[in-house]
């Protein structure tokens with residue numbers, strides 16, 4: 001055997017899996033198709049939000065361990081990975097007021113410091129926000145910003161230091177399951193063998209799963225990160241204590257914001273995108289999707305005017321392109337392949353899976369090595385599709 005466990009995909013979830021394997025003394029290899037670091041997955045860039053103020057309990061419950069593990073990684077690597085910052089989740093009271101109560105209940109049960117704030121108090125508490133009676137929100141005081149490029153570097157370094165092997169520039173072109181304890185992983189130059197395989201392939205997952213006759217209900221979608229000018233030059237600054245926020249106005253679309261950090265004087269304000277793409281041709285967008293993106297951008301501008309009076313909403317100063325792996329119900333998919341217990345899948349993170357990777361990686365490794373899963377993740381397993389959208393096998 002070349003390894004006990006092989007991991008395909010060196011994004012944040014694959015690297016945390018590799019890190020846990022190496023920490024447990026398990027021989028492993030992590031493959032990635034592109035030279036590392038690269039910008040053709042979902043894990044690159046300089047900022048991701050992390051918070052416990054989540055509505056779904058299955059995610060909130062794992063956050064204390066995730067934060068502890070991110071902090072430990074920071075200490076071991078000597079790199080700054082996690083910058084403390086408050087994160088606001090603001091909901092339109094009539095439409096989603098109940099979500100504030102649910103996330104407050106989760107925060108209370110996990111003993112996370114937080115504060116409930118009415119929309120009318122916003123501008124007095126945080127000049128930079130407009131007050132808005134429509135909203136009510138919760139401020140997660142133990143949240144923060146993760147620095148993805150530094151996180152990935154730290155994981156790569158520590159994984160290698162503990163004996164792990166990373167093969168980048170190595171696309172895995174096929175998989176053959178020989179039996180319950182042997183899988184063949186096919187690359188251009190060699191067929192590798194292992195006992196179990198972990199697939200953390202992000203938006204490319206269905207390309208590889210086709211060799212195991214499985215198609216999951218996930219879509220690669222284009223994500224646009226917009227950075228907007230702070231007219232004051234200083235008000236919306238992370239280091240000066242301006243919080244991050246998720247704003248849920250009426251309707252399906254929400255916006256999320258990060259104070260200026262990556263680009264001095266520019267605040268990140270984005271919406272959740274929907275244009276489906278082929279990940280191998282990320283920038284090829286249909287004319288209909290381009291028109292939809294433009295319409296959403298106009299909506300975003302009108303929301304910025306409403307909520308952030310000192311942001312110049314004329315046009316974004318910078319736009320960056322990225323990808324998400326969106327599952328049909330916007331929830332993670334963590335499970336064994338329905339026919340092969342030694343092929344483990346972690347995908348469908350739907351724009352939320354950076355912060356949770358320490359525990360997701362630990363879970364995937366437990367599954368690959370025959371150990372009990374550390375948390376009950378049945379609600380985000382593939383079982384939920386038994387009676388719903390079909391898995392194509």
Ligand SMILES: Cc1cc2nc3c(=O)[nH]c(=O)nc-3n(C[C@H](O)[C@H](O)[C@H](O)COP(=O)(O)OP(=O)(O)OC[C@H]3O[C@@H](n4cnc5c(N)ncnc54)[C@H](O)[C@@H]3O)c2cc1C
Pocket residue numbers: 008009010011012013014031032033034040041042043044047048049050170171172173200201202203204205208223224225322323324346347349350351352353354355356
């Ligand atoms: C703009 C943006 C903002 C986001 N904001 C947040 C946030 O604030 N908080 C948060 O928690 N999350 C956020 N996310 C989501 C988060 O970044 C992703 O969920 C996470 O990075 C997914 O990581 P992954 O390891 O599953 O996949 P990826 O990072 O996509 O990695 C998959 C890897 O697999 C490799 N691969 C695929 N197929 C093969 C193959 N056949 N052979 C070899 N290699 C292969 C790819 O090359 C790639 O490197 C955001 C995402 C985006 C795009």
